[in-house]
Amino acid sequence: MSMFGQVFVKNNQYKLKGDFHHLTPNMPIRNADDDWKLLGVTNPRAMTYIHSYGGEAIFFESLSKGKLLATRCDNAECGTTGSVYIPFRICCPDCLSKMSVIDLTDVAKKSATVHTFMECARSGAFNLLDKPIKFINIEFDGVSTILMSYLVVGTPRFGMRVVPIFKTTGPTYTILDLAWVEEGTTAEQLPEGFGF
Ligand SMILES: [Zn+2]
Numbered sequence: 001m002s003m004f005g006q007v008f009v010k011n012n013q014y015k016l017k018g019d020f021h022h023l024t025p026n027m028p029i030r031n032a033d034d035d036w037k038l039l040g041v042t043n044p045r046a047m048t049y050i051h052s053y054g055g056e057a058i059f060f061e062s063l064s065k066g067k068l069l070a071t072r073c074d075n076a077e078c079g080t081t082g083s084v085y086i087p088f089r090i091c092c093p094d095c096l097s098k099m100s101v102i103d104l105t106d107v108a109k110k111s112a113t114v115h116t117f118m119e120c121a122r123s124g125a126f127n128l129l130d131k132p133i134k135f136i137n138i139e140f141d142g143v144s145t146i147l148m149s150y151l152v153v154g155t156p157r158f159g160m161r162v163v164p165i166f167k168t169t170g171p172t173y174t175i176l177d178l179a180w181v182e183e184g185t186t187a188e189q190l191p192e193g194f195g196f
Contacts, residue, residue: 005048059088064171071099111141117156154182169193
């Protein structure tokens with residue numbers, strides 16, 4: 001089996017290496033209740049999808065380095081100048097100008113609380129999180145929005161103080177590199193690869 005496709009960019013172009021589509025032999029689907037007659041075939045397919053982060057790439061790169069970034073509108077003409085947003089967004093929802101990137105790590109460590117939460121016993125296809133998944137909506141001092149993430153140590157409750165943890169060892173460069181634990185959790189309690 002050849003390697004999965006890999007991508008890098010040079011001269012502003014995607015450079016592809018390896019196989020992006022794997023054709024695997026199909027298998028018959030047969031009817032056990034009718035003398036194993038043929039009903040159809042399975043078509044196994046593995047594909048590699050190229051997902052570009054665009055202006056949000058810095059957010060995911062920073063998670064892998066233990067930093068939580070947000071954005072702020074600094075346009076003096078805007079009706080909501082100074083508003084801070086996380087999830088990270090590129091443009092101001094009010095004036096549409098490009099926003100400034102700010103480091104929210106300390107604010108998160110000192111002020112993050114659970115706004116609300118839900119526990120999910122089941123999840124969709126390809127979900128990698130351990131079940132039950134404790135989804136939490138997080139509030140920060142001075143931030144206009146609420147962040148959706150997941151709690152890995154502790155039982156969620158309204159107003160609970162939580163602190164961010166980051167998968168800095170073997171990062172996935174996805175939002176799963178960010179998780180939360182109850183304030184006071186020790187380093188030994190963290191999942192593999194995560195640190196404060
Ligand atoms: Zn604005």
